[in-house]
Amino acid sequence: MASNEQPPCMRNGRTHGANVPKILVVGGGYAGFYTAWKLEKKLRRDEAEVTVVDPRPYMTYQPFLPEVLAGSVEARHAAVSLRRHLRRTNIVAGMVTAIDHGHKTVTVAAPDGPDFTLVYDIIVVTVGAVTRKFPIPGVAEQAIGMKHVEEAVAIRDRLLVAFDRASVLKPGPERKRLLTVSFVGGGFAGVEGFGELLSLATALLKSYPELSITELDFHLIEAQGRILPEVAADTGRWVVRSLEKRGARIHLNTQLRSAENGHVVLSTGEEFDSELIVWTAGNAANPVIATHTDLPTNERGLLTVRADLRVGTDTAPVADAWAIGDNAAVPDLSSEISGAKTVPNAQHAVRQGKRLAANILATIRGRRAKKYVHHNLGVVATLGFGHGVFQFGRIVIKGFPAWLMHRGYHVLAIPSWERKIRVLAVWLTADVFGRDIVSLMSVQHPREAFVAGGTPHARSIDDVTANRT
Numbered sequence: 001m002a003s004n005e006q007p008p009c010m011r012n013g014r015t016h017g018a019n020v021p022k023i024l025v026v027g028g029g030y031a032g033f034y035t036a037w038k039l040e041k042k043l044r045r046d047e048a049e050v051t052v053v054d055p056r057p058y059m060t061y062q063p064f065l066p067e068v069l070a071g072s073v074e075a076r077h078a079a080v081s082l083r084r085h086l087r088r089t090n091i092v093a094g095m096v097t098a099i100d101h102g103h104k105t106v107t108v109a110a111p112d113g114p115d116f117t118l119v120y121d122i123i124v125v126t127v128g129a130v131t132r133k134f135p136i137p138g139v140a141e142q143a144i145g146m147k148h149v150e151e152a153v154a155i156r157d158r159l160l161v162a163f164d165r166a167s168v169l170k171p172g173p174e175r176k177r178l179l180t181v182s183f184v185g186g187g188f189a190g191v192e193g194f195g196e197l198l199s200l201a202t203a204l205l206k207s208y209p210e211l212s213i214t215e216l217d218f219h220l221i222e223a224q225g226r227i228l229p230e231v232a233a234d235t236g237r238w239v240v241r242s243l244e245k246r247g248a249r250i251h252l253n254t255q256l257r258s259a260e261n262g263h264v265v266l267s268t269g270e271e272f273d274s275e276l277i278v279w280t281a282g283n284a285a286n287p288v289i290a291t292h293t294d295l296p297t298n299e300r301g302l303l304t305v306r307a308d309l310r311v312g313t314d315t316a317p318v319a320d321a322w323a324i325g326d327n328a329a330v331p332d333l334s335s336e337i338s339g340a341k342t343v344p345n346a347q348h349a350v351r352q353g354k355r356l357a358a359n360i361l362a363t364i365r366g367r368r369a370k371k372y373v374h375h376n377l378g379v380v381a382t383l384g385f386g387h388g389v390f391q392f393g394r395i396v397i398k399g400f401p402a403w404l405m406h407r408g409y410h411v412l413a414i415p416s417w418e419r420k421i422r423v424l425a426v427w428l429t430a431d432v433f434g435r436d437i438v439s440l441m442s443v444q445h446p447r448e449a450f451v452a453g454g455t456p457h458a459r460s461i462d463d464v465t466a467n468r469t
Contacts, residue, residue: 022119025051030325032086032124032126033059033415036089038357052105053095058082060079065151069198072196079149094110095109096108099295105120125328129284129326129329131279138263139256142259143277144276145280148283154444155278158441159200161439167210171215179211179216183280186222186226189220190227192381195383218248219251234380254268289302302327310322324349325349329341333371376392386400
């Protein structure tokens with residue numbers, strides 16, 4: 001049962017009096033971070049109190065996850081600390097599990113201790129989406145997602161460890177399995193991650209003379225007949241050809257049937273063993289929005305949002321409720337298609353956050369909120385070191401120039417000069433000296449060496465005892 005007691009950070013934090021409106025931002029991702037960041041800069045100190053609730057203490061800059069995966073960007077540099085950059089905002093470490101707008105309260109599950117409630121005057125819902133999963137045998141046990149920093153780091157470390165293990169084996173089924181990688185999902189996240197990991201694997205061969213490029217087996221599995229639906233069909237086909245020239249295998253119109261014990265079975269009948277399986281097959285509605293709120297949602301489980309980013313419709317707006325990002329069906333006023341919604345990407349999330357902060361400020365000061373309109377700046381994707389693709393309308397740029405454009409755009413887009421400089425520094429050193437190829441997978445088991453005490457292959461106290469006897 002939830003407690004009504006406020007957490008210490010709310011009792012002793014940056015409060016401004018009982019009459020000051022309390023703005024609650026649910027979610028500290030792109031959209032939530034930018035909303036709070038811009039509110040901090042524009043609100044007077046006595047004008048409102050802002051609180052952000054998120055289970056993670058940082059905002060993940062997801063466009064850098066493929067490069068984190070490949071070791072081109074340091075993991076910490078793709079994470080922006082909420083407390084360091086939101087200095088006038090109350091930060092609550094916890095997960096909102098229910099939103100009761102009728103009573104203007106949310107229920108928060110804390111990492112430790114009982115659940116508690118927070119009261120607000122204005123709510124901003126930016127909890128984002130979750131990874132869409134299907135009941136495919138073995139996926140839950142074997143696959144890794146790619147929405148968070150820790151997942152990208154784990155993927156990289158597993159590949160590096162697989163190379164070390166394979167290098168001491170003779171050619172055969174086990175060595176083949178260790179050097180086989182499978183990505184499920186041909187959207188931007190899947191294709192970028194796949195291309196970057198392929199680039200890393202190819203570069204690793206210089207340090208592993210025991211292994212050959214012919215032993216690498218990279219599979220990209222997509223249920224539809226094309227990849228990268230955000231670009232033109234011709235551009236998507238070029239990306240497929242580019243990846244295939246680098247040794248990849250692209251499976252279009254193909255579904256994953258099973259992945260039990262790492263044994264991949266495809267709908268085409270093909271089967272193979274894969275040490276690493278990465279799941280990037282789209283997003284699903286956040287369960288908090290789909291089933292745990294009284295705010296209006298559409299048939300997909302997304303919040304119904306007006307063009308000015310208020311929750312509700314033009315005829316039935318919901319007072320004091322706003323929503324943006326992947327959990328909201330925001331009208332795309334720049335589209336010629338009637339009823340079109342903005343696509344869930346960083347380009348929109350950042351700009352929606354800025355517009356929403358301005359709209360909330362306007363309503364507090366008695367002015368009219370403006371509609372969100374953003375014309376697409378094009379799409380750009382990295383396909384591995386020195387490889388990329390950019391498309392804006394009929395303009396398509398491929399290869400190295402597009403890769404440079406990808407880096408230039410995202411180093412400008414990541415918030416704060418501190419993060420920009422850190423990323424640029426890592427890129428420069430990696431370009432000059434090469435990527436760091438040290439795996440830190442052992443940090444996932446920090447007590448292993450202490451417990452094992454030098455006993456070979458000991459993984460636990462029970463293993464040590466068994467070995468000693």
